[in-house]
Amino acid sequence: MPIDAVIAGGGVIGLAVAWRCAERGLRVTVADPAPGAGASWTAAGMLAPVTELGYEGRELLDLNLAAARRWPSFAAELGDAAGSAVGLRECGTVAAAWDAADLAGLRDLAAFHASLGLRSEVLTGRELRTIEPALAAGLPGGLLAAGDHQVDNRSLVRALRAVVARLGVDVIPARVTRIAGTAGGTEVTLDTGDRLAAGVVVVAAGSWSGGIDGLPDPPPVRPVKGQTLRLRRPPGLLGHVVRGSVRGNPVYVVPRTDGELVVGASSEEAGFDLRPRAGAVYELLRDAQTLVPELSEAEFVEVSTGVRPGTPDNAPLLGRSATDGVLYATGHYRNGILLAPVTADAIADLITTGRTPDLVTPFDPARFQARTEARTQGGPS
Numbered sequence: 001m002p003i004d005a006v007i008a009g010g011g012v013i014g015l016a017v018a019w020r021c022a023e024r025g026l027r028v029t030v031a032d033p034a035p036g037a038g039a040s041w042t043a044a045g046m047l048a049p050v051t052e053l054g055y056e057g058r059e060l061l062d063l064n065l066a067a068a069r070r071w072p073s074f075a076a077e078l079g080d081a082a083g084s085a086v087g088l089r090e091c092g093t094v095a096a097a098w099d100a101a102d103l104a105g106l107r108d109l110a111a112f113h114a115s116l117g118l119r120s121e122v123l124t125g126r127e128l129r130t131i132e133p134a135l136a137a138g139l140p141g142g143l144l145a146a147g148d149h150q151v152d153n154r155s156l157v158r159a160l161r162a163v164v165a166r167l168g169v170d171v172i173p174a175r176v177t178r179i180a181g182t183a184g185g186t187e188v189t190l191d192t193g194d195r196l197a198a199g200v201v202v203v204a205a206g207s208w209s210g211g212i213d214g215l216p217d218p219p220p221v222r223p224v225k226g227q228t229l230r231l232r233r234p235p236g237l238l239g240h241v242v243r244g245s246v247r248g249n250p251v252y253v254v255p256r257t258d259g260e261l262v263v264g265a266s267s268e269e270a271g272f273d274l275r276p277r278a279g280a281v282y283e284l285l286r287d288a289q290t291l292v293p294e295l296s297e298a299e300f301v302e303v304s305t306g307v308r309p310g311t312p313d314n315a316p317l318l319g320r321s322a323t324d325g326v327l328y329a330t331g332h333y334r335n336g337i338l339l340a341p342v343t344a345d346a347i348a349d350l351i352t353t354g355r356t357p358d359l360v361t362p363f364d365p366a367r368f369q370a371r372t373e374a375r376t377q378g379g380p381s
């Protein structure tokens, strides 16, 4: 039987795309030497369009907000289909101010949020400690983003693996080395030497997406190293995701319902060097304990290192590549867990109907092709 779609990469993006395609009746194969073990495993699982807001513009904000709205139904549907909980926790996020200057910054941010129609609320020091009593005494105030939630990204990976297995998706433990268009479709070469013919190939290999041979417009994705720590305390230490910037160093603590606490995250331009760095572990523990002193009593469980798939404009590449039959679903940078539901639906729609939702069209990979062509022709760069 011919394969309809080969997905190169089985992180949350590739697996979610595989799920939505298999659900629509396509015959799907995922190729990945270590499914689920990339950034999707290291991540903290924040679903945070408001507190992760950057300066990338309205279109990415709208995509992130749409993704956040999609999460409750996506989690419920996936949980049912997989037979295992996804671990969505609708707990809101608190950003704690470290000092008066920081609080002034959070007030400005709240005004900016309001101008964009986003929900956030400035808190006094007393209000902050009332809703999060474990925060350090003396913090001057904070910001509540009541709609920024979290999901246990590792439960998510497990659920996606279970659902694709249930739907008969073939998961091959191999790396895609080359993709080439052929007269009848697309051919994928694996590092085992095997070749697969498919109607369509989706490149969803996260930070490694640009390293596959044969593509005239390799996705401009670079690895941005990040470390998270996993700690454990009896459940209930924190009720919200807690973020802060301690003497200018950003840090967050994401409390799971079972007592796991994810502390993150460093951000380093270090290529594919996945070795944990002692200084990053030290800084994360130091800053997290400054905000939440009781963390010094927590069990230290794990340090995890991953690479965020960064792009030149910090936005994902979603749609057709320059090669017929090859689609890109990559470059999700800091928000790939948040964006998994909208990405999966958009790519499955594109494969089955030939169209993508309007929300996704600004993220057409061709925006980088156009830049490359302009540069080659001496146009503005």
Ligand SMILES: Cc1cc2nc3c(=O)[nH]c(=O)nc-3n(C[C@H](O)[C@H](O)[C@H](O)COP(=O)(O)OP(=O)(O)OC[C@H]3O[C@@H](n4cnc5c(N)ncnc54)[C@H](O)[C@@H]3O)c2cc1C
Binding pocket: 008, 009, 010, 011, 012, 013, 014, 031, 032, 033, 034, 035, 036, 037, 038, 039, 040, 041, 042, 043, 044, 045, 046, 047, 174, 175, 176, 177, 204, 205, 206, 207, 208, 209, 212, 225, 226, 227, 228, 264, 265, 266, 305, 306, 307, 308, 309, 329, 330, 331, 332, 333, 334, 335, 336, 337, 338, 339
């Ligand atoms: C420290 C850290 C914290 C983060 N926190 C958050 C967060 O709180 N919220 C959020 O939304 N996002 C977060 N992210 C970002 C998020 O993890 C990523 O955007 C997301 O996981 C990207 O998913 P992916 O499937 O594209 O990539 P990955 O999960 O990296 O998966 C890529 C897969 O491709 C496979 N692969 C590589 N090369 C090949 C090849 N040639 N052929 C086939 N397969 C290949 C790999 O084995 C891997 O399994 C965080 C990331 C990091 C590193």
